[in-house]
Amino acid sequence: MRRSRSASLPAVVWMSMSLGTSVPCPGTALTLTTPFHWPPGGAGGPTGGTWANLVGMSTPEPAWSPLELDALSAAAGPGWSVTLHGTAASTNALAAQDPVADTIVVADHQTAGRGRLDRSWETPPGSALTFSVVVDPGIADHDWPLLPLAVALAVADGVRREADVPVVLKWPNDLLVRSSAGDDLKVCGILLERVQSAAGVPLAVIGIGINVGLRAEDLPVPTATSLAIAGSSVSRTAVFGSVVPALATILDALRTEPGAVLERYRTECDTIGRxxxxxxxxxxxxxxxxxxxxxxxxxxxxxxxxxxxxxxxxxxx
Known part of the structure; x- marks a missing residue:
């Protein structure tokens, strides 16, 4: 992951996309316009084709293999419409162009980024799980500020369950891994944007980026890390399939018991008391x-x- 600004920037932020980029329709086959070389930066690895074709479905998908639309759709479960882009500058911007609830936009490789304060980033191909989820939260306006906290809880649940990495929460919605030296290292960032549907319904575009297979030499700053560096060999598809259901669960809880979600966040937020x-x-x-x-x-x-x-x-x- 290469940073383009100050060394104090967060490890993962969300990307802006030019308006001329083509968006595949939900459920259609993905056509890759940029060839993959995997593992990223490695020599002697396979190129082209899919992981299933190369090694057979019984072999676990390595963290650096290209994402596949069918596998992502199955991992998300029923009720979601998933689109996959081989290369994109922004999942959030794509999702916000014509926002439809219950859609997920995934980018295998993001090339340029926009986060808070217009911070920009690039991640090496195959190293990060970057996607945006469009939802109708179905909550009162005064509960919208709780949405970033709820999403952080959900992503933490999904990562812990699948990767078995003890992530902690930094307010409002960063996921950190504590190193053996006691440093808090960022493994995931989240960016939420409020948009409107064509019918004028307020929707949330939830951008999620998780450093899955990033290597130590690719880290943009000393305060970043990845699940791989933390000792997990989990694939991006597996993490996706754990995070999306966790997100659906926490959104249901936020609609019915926002106070309970806030109280849970209070108990889990590592920032409090620091x-x-x-x-x-x-x-x-x-x-x-x-x-x-x-x-x-x-x-x-x-x-x-x-x-x-x-x-x-x-x-x-």
């Missing part, structure tokens, strides 16, 4: 103890509620 430094959108930098969350899911630093900002856990000395 010394933090927060860079606010207006340029102010705030340092203090994260004491909790308010009813809207805002982080309390001391007694001050923070609705947006880049949070850094201060490592104990």
């Amino acid at each position: 010394e933090v430094t927060v860079s606010l959108p207006d340029g102010e930098e705030l340092t203090g103890t994260a004491t909790g969350l308010d009813r809207s899911g805002r982080l309390l630093v001391g007694e001050r509620p923070i609705g947006a900002g880049d949070v850094v856990h201060v490592r104990p000395t």
Whole structure:
């Protein structure tokens, strides 16, 4: 993953796509316009074809193999319409062009990115699971701020279940892995955008990016990691098939018991109780103890509620 800006940027952010990019219809076969070379950056690996054709379906899919539409659709389960792009600059932008609830846009390789503060990234082919889910949350407007927290819980559930990696949550929706040296390293980022359907219904575009097979030499910053580096050899398809059902489950809970979802997040958020430094959108930098969350899911630093900002856990000395 190559970064294009400051070394303090997060490990995974979400991508912007030019409006001229063609979008395959849900359920259609994927045509790859960019050849795959796998493993990424490796020599002597197979090129072209599908993993199933090369080694047979009984062999587990390695983390670096190309994604396949049929496998992703089966992994997501009924009720979802999945599209797969071989190369794309943004799943979020594609999903937001004509948003339809219960659709998922996956990119095997994202080439350029836009995150908060217009941060941009590139991930090596086959190293990250990058996709966007369009949902109708079906929640009251005052509960929308809880949606990023709920999504973080779901992704953490899915990653823990499939990869068996002990991820922790950093407010509002980053997933971290604690290294043996005690450092918090980012393995997943999430970006949510509120859009409207053609009928004017508010929808959420949920961008999720998980560093699955990224190697140490490909890390953009010392604060990033991957599931592979954390010791898991799980495939991207397997992680996808664990995260999507977990997301559906947490959204159901948010619709019926938003207070319970918030309380669960409070108990699992590793930021609470930590010394933090927060860079606010207006340029102010705030340092203090994260004491909790308010009813809207805002982080309390001391007694001050923070609705947006880049949070850094201060490592104990």
